[in-house]
Amino acid sequence: MAGDGGRIAIVVPRYGEEILGGAETLARGLAENLVDRGLEVDVLTTCARDHYTWQNYYRPGSEIINHVHVRRFPVNRDRDVKRFLDLSRKIATHQELTTEEQYGWINEGVHSASLYDYIDRSGGLYDLLIFVPYLFGTTYYGSTIRPEKSIIWPCLHDEPYAYFEATRTMLEECRGIMFNSWPEMEFAKERLRIVNDGMRVIGFGFHGVTGVGVRFRKKYRIRERFIVYSGRLEAAKNLPLLVSYFTKYKDLNQNDLLLILMGTGPEILPRRRDIVQLGFKQGQEKLDAYAAATILCQPSVNESFSIVLMESWLNEVPTLVHDLCAVTKYHCQKSNGGLYFGNYEEFEECVNLLLERPDLRRQMGANGRRYVLTNYNWDRIVGKFKAALEVWC
């Protein structure tokens, strides 16, 4: 075994500093922090940057990104996009797919023959191959090549793909499964009835960086109190629900509260003075927005971890999440840093309580920060990862 924990390959369909999807961020964070702590890590990825077109954008071959050795392989160009979109629509409208259609959807997803060939020929160089997330072709196909060395890092939540026969087969035949949170693992065990002796909860790490709220308020000339939402502006994140609750709230409550949205996406939103769209923000500017916020709202019910929740807490801002999301509700209960709503009335009560009680807001924000720094610091996460390696290797 080379290095402290063996040589590891992280296989992810897209990789790079400008790629900001949840799973991609998790993959990059883990790779960089494992390398910084002396582990040997290669990232195996494709040349794609856009996860809609999957066009080859980067040059194939090797490069170093923040000390991490990255090997890129071209995406196959023989996809039947029409069939993929037809099946995706069927899934999105909750129509049942036959097993053949499920495999059809996977077959027409993103694949890279040269990546599979590399895993086949050179997979022996690695002690473990970690595939993230579960619903891409590179994970479904790649993990079948050396299942005895394959760990799936699924980023799983309750969605139709999770019930695919191919998902069950993949999760049960691999060496182990790496979960982001305890409720995610419970979902796999209790709801999907997945059986695998190598299930471990690892999570994701954060450095204690914070933003400067005043800077954000000055730049955007915002004096009012505001709820911040950060993420894709799309129905899958339950944004229409937040917008409808917020507009109803403002119709019934005369106050200065704003809803500030950070992110891009296809959702069409009402044009109102109290809903501000800032577009996509990242890095320090995003942290500044969190620091300036009164409340962060994460209405999504499909989360396996929720990075935005942690980033908000690092800035000592309390959170408001949906009651039906087991993962975000779990974080709120364990941290005593956020509230949860199941209907409009609860949303209104929670918002008003947090607006009226700055002391409670401060205390919950501080609890949240302690929760993140205690549980999700990189030393602890890498420690958990190394303990899991002893089981998997």
Place this chain on the structure above:
Amino acid sequence: MAEDDIIEIRDPEVDVEEIMQRIRERLRQRAGKKADPWLPAFASEVPQVDASAGVFTPEMYYALQQAREQANKIWVDLLLTETATQRIPFLGGLWRRIRREAHNLVLFYVNILAANQAAFNNHVVRILSELVGKQEKLLDQEDALKQLREEIEALRADLKELQALFSARPE
């Protein structure tokens, strides 16, 4: 299998679960005060159905839970694939914008329909949840009734026995 090793943040001043209980209790009381005899009480929120009661099959509870969760998930997102025309310099960009706006316009109306459908779905789910809850209570009552009948039968038998003993006793 490892236990959940997350370190909880205990705060003597802030207990999120207690806060939520208080909020929910307050809302229940407020709903009770506002209750209009002409309006069904379940119109305000979807009643929770307790799957552990086990009166129906697990599939039935699961289907109901899914219906509750998916009642609102019918919004349509913008899904545009790139066409060869879009690669033409200048005109391609213009065409992309026109196409996107046209799709957005269609989606605007589709999502209005979706909102109406979601409202209808919510009513159906509420009714179904209410019916399942009521049926569970009825089945519970049926069990209790059966038990009471058996007790009455046993008491009648005891009474008969006592009467027989009593009448057999010499004056």
